[in-house]
Amino acid sequence: MFRTALRNVLAHKARLLMTVLAVMLGVAFVSGTLVFTNTLSNALQNSSAKGFDQVDVAVTAKSQEDKGNTIGKTPELTESLLDRSAQVPGAASAIGVVNGFTALADKDGKLIGGGFQSQGGNYWGTEDTRYPLVDGHAPSGANEVLIDSETAERAGYQVGDTVRLSVDGPVIEPTVVGIFTTDDGNVAAGGSLALFDTATAQKLFGKTGTYDEIDVRAAAGTSEEALKAALDKALPKGQVETTTGTQLADDQAEVISSSMSGLKQGMLVFAGISLFVGTFIIANTFTMLVAQRTKELALLRAVGASRRQVTRSVLIEAFVVGTVAAVAGLVAGIGIGAGLRSLMGTLGATVPDGPLVISTGTIATALAVGVVITMLAAWLPGRRAAKIPPVAAMSSLHAAATTKSLVLRNTLGALFSGAGVAVVLAATGMDGSTGQAPMGIGAVLLIIGVFILTPxxxxxxxxxxxxxxxxxxxxxxxxxxxxxxxxxxxxxxxxxxxxxxxxxxxxxxxxxxxxxxxxxxxxxxxRADYVVSMANGNELSTDVDKKLRALDDVTATSPLRNAPSRIDGETEYLTGVDGSSIGELTELPLDSGAFKVGGGQVVVDDDTAKSHGWRAGSTFTAHYEDGEGQRLTVAGVYQGNEMIRGIMLDNRVLTPHLTDPGDMQVMVKTADGASDATKDALEKALGSNPAIRVQDKQDxxxxxxxxxxxxxxxxxxxxxxxxxxxxxxxxxxxxxxxxxxxxxxxxxxxxxxxxxxxxxxxxxxxxxxxxxxxxxxxxxxxxxxxxxxxxxxxxxxxxxxxxxxxxxxxxxxxxxxxxxxxxxxxxxxxxxxxxxxxxxxx
Incomplete structure (x- = not known):
């Protein structure tokens, strides 16, 4: 029977070609996805690990928990903490790190790096081995900056050029005095990195005399764990936390792996769809092949072959076809993985260099998927052929499906379809988060039911x-x-x-x-004509609202100023607005009360009101960032949406309680409405700042x-x-x-x-x-x-x-x-x- 099965495969090469192609495409998709995501993940992890080569232990401020009506404040890493870290036994050196968003413009004035990947920091000096200089010298003073080599190449900058950039304020135009290389993951993803001397960076990022992180190098003969233990003993308990460089690299690798798993799962879903579709083709092919060889199989039964042997011969054919298709699909998948990596490069997404990763798991998965899918699809036709009596097969009396089988099929299809429709309809009445799983189950049931009913x-x-x-x-x-x-x-x-x-x-x-x-x-x-915000979603300087308000064409503005508070023992964010103009700039339907913002009166979105049991006229006490409390009255409840929601109160009430006020966005209404000329005027008034976006409703x-x-x-x-x-x-x-x-x-x-x-x-x-x-x-x-x-x-x-x-x-x-x-x-x-x-x- 084994020889017979092999002979049948070789005898029907042309007929099985399409089946091989169908399986091969599905396997190629699966293996290509695994090769691409494993290669990308490995390259990013290796690149990220290099970034921690100069860090044996990192010291960071420990976030303080909110307690009672007090909002926890994160302690600062001061110059004295830096000095104490450098003097700890086993420490060779300590570097204070300052970083933050830095919008760097290209020669056309456009933002480089897409906002979130536009970063800045401090250059410690010639002993700063994190950023090796390839040209120029270290920066000194507010008018000098370093930029990374990849950004310099993309934007065409050289040492001696003047660049436009902004951190959190007006545009500055320092001179590029040096170019450096880096393994920073943001730069690898197409972002930019600008470095200033430490004093300038601290001033620009609003962290004068403080740092975001302290990186400590171990002396020769001192392990990371020993240095960490010494730092834990010497530094204030409860205010800072220490992490070894190895742990930082492992954590970063886990983050990268987790982020890549979403991409991998998404691509594998579509690969599964291709294989699912391919299963129909394989089953169809083997059904027809078996039907064409009905008399041959009947003769085998007549001369002594058992049902199991007939089924086994069909499965052997499927195994051979599946193996050939899986191997071909694996080879094609390796090519797809390499092609996807190259494609990302041509689309402008920078991928760190690294070898093509073809793991044992990828090979095993590709072979298993190809063989198992093919054999499963061929099993039913083989089993059906084996059950046909030899005499009936020779006279082709088996060809028509029995009434019983059709009734059974249609009944099953109707049940699956009905159940699928019922579950989907039930899911539509649920909440968005709770209804996803039932809807997915209902969709699968309905598709299966329709497939069964398709004849x-x-x-x-x-x-x-x-x-x-x-x-x-x-x-x-x-x-x-x-x-x-x-x-x-x-x-x-x-x-x-x-x-x-x-x-x-x-x-x-x-x-x-x-x-x-x-x-x-x-x-x-x-109702606002424009919304002004930072390109990376960070807070705007409060000067932005002042500059816009001073323009002749601007008739109304309102900054949206977010701030944490404690209400009923829980953290709740407040949104500060200009109470006198917010009504002109928004149009939010009211569920109850009036849209009045000013003094102790606030308006609340319907979801927040429902969660606290508030309605128009309700009062509550909000404890601000500085710990002071105030009794506020709900003047109205409005219908919130994805763009505007929360507790709105007047900025004149909120701002005095904030240590460092900043605006998430500023709404602007102009006399002439939205137009290209008005937009240009607003941008010029803000200094053509690459960090700031001016968007109308359509934008x-x-x-x-x-x-x-x-x-x-x-x-x-x-x-x-x-x-x-x-x-x-x-x-x-x-x-x-x-x-x-x-x-x-x-x-x-x-x-x-x-x-x-x-x-x-x-x-x-x-x-x-x-x-x-x-x-x-x-x-x-x-x-x-x-x-x-x-x-x-x-x-x-x-x-x-x-x-x-x-x-x-x-x-x-x-x-x-x-x-x-x-x-x-x-x-x-x-x-x-x-x-x-x-x-x-x-």
């Missing part, structure tokens, strides 16, 4: 295409009949395309609806939309793999169908149907099957998009379902294109059959 659904849906097919005469009529001749085969082929289009359509519906909701939120809740919506567009494009790209696999499935099905109907095609040719008619028949059959899968996929996608949107609507009041009719038309056209392209080779093969040879074939 039943194929007849009425394909019959609906009959009027159009009649236009094509005999070829169209034959195509319709061939499409429903074997409903199970048609169902398996259409389901492969259905799954891909379900996900694509669902994501498109959600993205479009979400964008509409964001646009409505920005337009309905904001805010577009910024949020960019994230969803990026995710959607990634989904389209990843799901393209599933569509490619689906195309292979249609080709495979048609090729097998043409082979099975060779005698029938020969008879059609003999009675007058020409080659063009044969080609048209096969193409129309492919088109009908693909459109059938497309209609099911788009229908399910719209349903899932609506259901997921209902979950989002519980958190976003402005969410509104938007059906992207144009894109859905494109998706249906894509399904039709899949059908046309998939039919090219099978149609040509059918048309070239010799009619006499075909008639004589069995």
């Amino acid at each position: 039943l659904l194929s007849r009425p849906l394909i019959a609906a295409a009959a009027p159009v097919l009649r236009i094509f005469g005999v070829s169209g009529k034959l195509a319709r009949q061939n499409s429903v001749r074997n409903p199970r085969r048609t169902a398996a082929t259409a389901s492969a395309l259905m799954i891909g289009l379900t996900l694509i359509t669902g994501m498109t519906v959600m993205a479009g609806s979400l964008q509409q909701g964001i646009d409505r939120m920005a337009s309905s809740s904001l 805010i919506s577009n910024e949020i939309a960019q994230m969803f567009t990026l995710i959607l494009n990634m989904v389209y790209g990843l799901l393209a793999m599933a569509v490619i696999v689906a195309v292979l499935g249609v080709i495979n099905t048609l090729a097998m169908s043409v082979f099975e109907r060779s005698q029938e095609i020969g008879m059609l040719r003999a009675i007058g149907l020409d080659r063009k008619g044969i080609k048209r028949m096969v193409r129309l059959e492919s088109l009908v099957i693909s459109l059938f899968g497309g209609v099911l996929g788009i229908g399910l996608g719209v349903f899932f998009g609506w259901a997921a949107g209902e979950l989002l609507a519980s958190r976003m009041a402005t969410y509104e379902l938007v059906l992207p009719w144009a894109r859905m038309g494109v998706f249906l056209l894509l399904a039709a294109t899949v059908g046309v392209l998939a039919a090219l080779w099978p149609a040509r093969r059918a048309a070239r059959l010799n009619m006499l040879t075909a008639i004589k074939s069995e």
Whole structure:
């Protein structure tokens, strides 16, 4: 039986090619994902570890917990603590580290590094081995700065050039006096790093005489643990904490690994979808192969082969095919992993150098996935073939499915579908966070149910295409009949395309609806023409509001000033606003009371009010950052959203209690409204500062939309793999169908149907099957998009379902294109059959 199985594999090389390709693509995706994420993670971890080579023990301030009505204050790392750290037994040296956001502009005035990756710090001097100089000298004074070599190369800066930058205030224009290299992960990710002398850095970052961290080097013969113990003994207990360089590197590696796991899981989900789609193709292929060899298997049973031996022979074939496909997929996956790393470089994302990581786990996973998926898909056809009595198989009496099996299948499909719809509908009434898991379960149940019911659904849906097919005469009529001749085969082929289009359509519906909701939120809740904020999300200087308020064209401004407080023993953030103008700048629907902010009156969003049991007229005591308490009255409860929420009170009440006030953003209303000229005027008034963004409502919506567009494009790209696999499935099905109907095609040719008619028949059959899968996929996608949107609507009041009719038309056209392209080779093969040879074939 083993030799027979191997002979069958070699005898049907062409028939199994599509199956090998389907498995290979899925395995390539899995192995490529593992190779890429492992390589990237390894490179980032190695690069990060190098950054801690100069640190044996790091000393940081220990955050103090909030107690009672007092907000804990983080102690400062002073110059005296630095001196004490350097004098600890076993310490060779100690460096005080200062760092923070530093917006560095390129030669066109645009921000380098995308905001969050734009960093600055202090250069300790010639003994600072963290940042080796490759050109120039150490900075001295406020007019000198160092920049990293990668930023210098990207922006075209050289020693002697003047650069524009901002930390937390006006733009300064120091001279580049040196260029250094670094293993900093932010720089590796495409950011920038600017270094000043220590005194200048402390002044710029508002940390005069203090540090963010103290890095201590151990003397020769002193271990990290011994140095840590000495520091713990010498430094104030409860105010600082110490961490070894090894632990810092391990923690950073864990953070990198954790962040990469999200990317890896996301990519593996789509790889799983491709394999799931491929499973249909494999099962379809083996079903047809077994059906074509029914008489051969019957003869084996007649001469003594047992059912187990017949099933085993089919599984051996699947094992051989799966192994070949898995090995090919692994090789292709290694290429995909290398290609993705190169692609990131071409897209501007800097990836640290490092070897391509091909782990034993990757190899084992690729081989296991390929072999196991193929054997599982082939098991049912093999088992079904083994159960057919030899006499029935020789007379082909087994071909039609029994009424009992059809009733059982349809009943199961109806139960799964009904349960899936019920669970999804129940999930739509839940909260956004609690409803995610039930909705996922319901979606899986519904997809399984529709897949089981697809043979039943194929007849009425394909019959609906009959009027159009009649236009094509005999070829169209034959195509319709061939499409429903074997409903199970048609169902398996259409389901492969259905799954891909379900996900694509669902994501498109959600993205479009979400964008509409964001646009409505920005337009309905904001009356302000502009919102001014820092590029990295940090606080603005309070001078920004003063400068904007002084402009002639500005009619109203309000800074949003966040500050922690203690209310009922819990930390609650307050939002300070200009009480006299906030009503002009926002439009927030009220649930109760009046929108009055001033003195002891505040307004509260509905969620916060509900959590505390407040309503209009309620009073509470807020303890500010300085420990003082004040009795406040809820003047009104408004409907919060993702852009504006929280407890609003007047800045004249809040600011006196703040040690270092700063604004998260400033809302601005102008006399002439939003325009390019007004925006330019505002930016110039703020010194054309690269750290500050001036955005109108459309800019805010577009910024949020960019994230969803990026995710959607990634989904389209990843799901393209599933569509490619689906195309292979249609080709495979048609090729097998043409082979099975060779005698029938020969008879059609003999009675007058020409080659063009044969080609048209096969193409129309492919088109009908693909459109059938497309209609099911788009229908399910719209349903899932609506259901997921209902979950989002519980958190976003402005969410509104938007059906992207144009894109859905494109998706249906894509399904039709899949059908046309998939039919090219099978149609040509059918048309070239010799009619006499075909008639004589069995």
